[in-house]
Amino acid sequence: MARLVLQRLALLIPTLLGLSVLLFLWVRALPGGPATALLGERATPEAVERINRLYGFDRPLLEQYVTWLGQLLQGNFGVSTRTARPVLDEFLARFPATIELTALALLIAVGVGIPLGYVAARYQGRFLDHTTVVVSLLGVTIPVFFLAFLLKWLFAVQAGWFPSAGRQSADMVATHPTGFYVLDGLLTREWDASWDALTHLVLPALALGSIPLAIIARITRASVIEVQNADYVRTARAKGLSASRLRRRVVLRNAMLPVSTTIGLQVGLLLSGAVLTETVFAFNGIGSFLANAVFNLDYAVLQGFILFIAVVYALVNLAVDVSYGLIDPRMRAR
Amino acid sequence: MSAVAAAPLLSIRDLEVSFTTDHGTTTAVRGASFDVLPGETVAVVGESGSGKSTTAAAVLGLLAQNGRITGGSVLFDGKDLAERGGAGIARMRGKDIGMVPQDPMSNLNPVMRVGAQIVEALEDNGVARGEEARRRAVELLEEAGLPDARRRAQQYPHEFSGGMRQRALIAMGLSCRPRLLIADEPTSALDVTVQRTILDRLEALTHELGTAVLLITHDLGLAAERAQRVVVMYRGEVVEAGPAEQLLRDPQHEYTRRLLAAAPSLASRRIQLARTTGAGVAYGEDLLAPSADRDEPPAVAVQAPPIVEVQDLTKVFRLRGKGLLSRSTEITAVDGVSFAIPRGTTTAIVGESGSGKSTVARMVLDLLEPTSGTVSVDGVGTATRARDRAAEVAFRRKVQPIFQDPYSSLDPLYTIYRTVEEPLRAHGVGTAAQRRSRVLELMEAVALPVALLRRYPAELSGGQRQRVAIARAVALEPELVVCDEAVSALDVIVQSQILHLLADLQHRLGLSYLFISHDLAVVRQIADQVCVMEKGRIVEQGTVDDVFDRPQQEYTRALLDAIPGRRLDLGPRAA
Secondary structure, X not given: OHHHHHHHHHHHHHHHHHHHHHHHHHHXXXXXXXXXXXXXXHOOHHHHHHHHHHHOOOOOHHHHHHHXXXXXXXXXXXXXOOOXXXXXXXXXXXXXXXXXXXXXXXXXXXXXXXXXXXXXXXXXXXXXXXXXXXXXXXXXXXXXXXXXXXXXXXXXXXXXXXXXXXXXXXXXOOOOOOOOHHHHHHHOOOHHHHHHHHHHHHHHHHHHHHHHHHHHHHHHHHHHHHHHOOHHHHHHHHOOOOHHHHHHHHHHXXXXXXXXXXXXXXXXXHHHHXXXXXXXXXXXXXXXXXXXXXXXXXXXXHHHHHHHHHHXXXXXXXXXXXXXXXXXXXXXXX | OOOOOOOOOEEEEEEEEEEEEOOEEEEEEEEEEEEEOOOOEEEEEOOOOOOHHHHHHHHHOOOOOOEXXXXXXXXXXXXXXXXXXXXXXXXXXXXOEEEEOOOOOOOOOOOOOHHHHHHHHHXXXXXXXXXXXXXXXXXXXXXXXXXXXXXXXXXXXXXXXXXXXXXXXXHHHOOOOOOEEEEEOOOOOOOHHHHHHHHHHHHHHHHHHOOEEEEEEOOHHHHHHHOOEEEEEEXXXXXXXXXXXXHHHOOOOHHHHHHXXXXXXXXXXXXXXXXXXXXXXXXXXHOOOOOHHHHOOOHHHHHOOOOEEXXXXXXXXXXXXXXXXXXXEEEEEEEEEEEEEOOOOEEEEEOOOOOOHHHHHHHHOOOOOOOEEEEEEOOXXXXXXXXXXXXXXXXXXXXXXEOOOOOOOOOOOOOHHHHHHHHHHHOOOOOHHHHHHHHHHHHHHOOOOHHHHHOOHHHOOHHHHHHHHHHHHHOOOOOEEEEEOOOOOOOHHHHHHHHHHHHXXXXXXXXXXXXXXOOHXXXXXXXXXXEEEEOOEEEEEEEHXXXXXXXXXXXXXXXHHOOOOOOOOOHHHHO
């Protein structure tokens, strides 16, 4: 197991190096430049040149890349051309918001997706099953931003059950020691602030979690159906196991093997989906900041944020692979 | 067995089981009736599709979801299991009726320790709990003959060999001391020597505990050796039942007679010609038009240089190390193997799983590169073929394989016509019309109706598929056919037909065979020469008669001894 972790961590280095090259070239291939985006109507050739010289965008590409890489290794992610603050500070200020959002979305996806898929498998071929299959198909095919607008219109604008934007109501006075608003409210015993933050999370998390939910439900269904027909399940029935033990210990545990891998893969989907969802709900996390960075051609932010997301994604999947060994003893020997 | 007529423990009366599929309802068991007395072992024998496993599943209430008992009754201890719905039998499973399933590889929960899987059976049946259950589980494993049971109970199924898993399943099946044990092909997936020790153990245990056994098997020899009474099933019906000895000596039903005749045993002799044999072979006149020179026995050819010469063949596999720093380990799968196959004859390689026999076959087929040593076919060695593309193509034409599993060795998306034509096409033989007539000729040679040509493999039976595989293999008129367990997956009657077909094609086309098998009785029927492999080495080789009648090595003797039904007088043919 230690060997697996070390191997995978070592593999992360060339992956990130390759990604850094692609990222670097990609942001520079976008039409326009940070200077014109920043200056807007005031973009005179002299002003553009001044900005470019200030940020080093006038240097040869290779030199820019090497400089950037050198700074990265020292923990310096550069400065946002838009806010003039260090990229790392911008990231850390918004990351808790996105973690809260993706965590809730994942919780919804897993908490609803697995039971839904399991129930569908148990009533395979019947009404409940067909409904689940159709709903999960819809879940995968409806675009996230459309669902986000739909949820916002229905439950925030029309019904008024949930706030329509932001992380906290404007009139809510709250202290934020950690940046995780729901957690902050609990820590400081400002219960109303915590609840307020949670209600702000519900709609974006539902929108964001819809695709992973559908995927998890479908994988669970397929996996449970397969395991139900496995020889060892029949043998377990033959030796007189109670129905509840059969379901919990034999069927569910074996069926969870492919599902756990799927959950890890969903994290990538959630982080990329956050860009759209956060924008729709004006939710101040890394997703909406990243979206703004694209419009502003904020090179350092784009490069830094996406690199961060890649590292998080890789680490989460490594954690999933390691946890796989906990569920499946056959993986431990590897 | 006491002579007193006891009330039957299990009584199956006019049992009818049906399956509902998309194509309608099929009846798998029709009016089957038989009894199992307390403490008695009854064997149900039949080929695949005969309904024997379905009968067992019906007793346990473990039919597939689309299956239903549509008639008759299953009385256990006087109570009707079929009538009590699901709940009654569910309470009896494990506790009153135990099961030992067929395939040890797929019947244990892969994510649970072996000991815990017995503990849960003990707990759920209210036999023991907690610490006591754990202690009992170890005892049960020991009782089933698992060495070092205390440590083994803490391991997972993937750390067990097939034989060890089957012992665990026996321990599980007997854990709650059921009065009836249903053993569905309990050892068919195991090597003969392992099979024998496990069956011995099972027999001793059930005898000691007074457990009645319903033994489901396709192997008549095994049934006769292990059971007091034998029930023969064919197409869902019980065609014959009676005391084992009597049934073998004096079979009444035509099907039982055919089964007996087809059963390979060490008493059988080499199949000489298709037309000299009788049972089950009904294609004698359908064969390729005999030509005079082919009809000659290959006496001249024997003096010619051998078709295959294998010299000092060795294959070493490298296994990745387990720990962080441990080195990779090497396993010598084949170790200095040498033999030759005289033209027009059959050489068999026998051995248990892991002996390296299939690795040899793959190297002869040039599908695997030897670590050292050479395989020359028709005088052309491995090295020449590696350099010379033309020599390789010629080699591929000359040497053809037939594999074990006719279900996975045919492309499911190709029609039978396409499958048989494929090698002709690949080697650019003839025009489309010539290829068509050649395919028709081949279908006749393997006794398959032309109507099958437009079908797909999924629509064919196992025996038909294996005939297709043979037609494909001989399409290019090869000189050597490598049969890797080519008849192992087939029922005995079909197996016998295929063996006769192979013998006949050999005679007519002058083919040479390399025949890989774990089944010594089959080898006796088809081979001229035999090599016995153990742990990568050939431990004994010679003519079939020499090796079988006068085995020199202890290992060969053990293999021969382990064959089920060996000591039995199997029907009229052996007489």
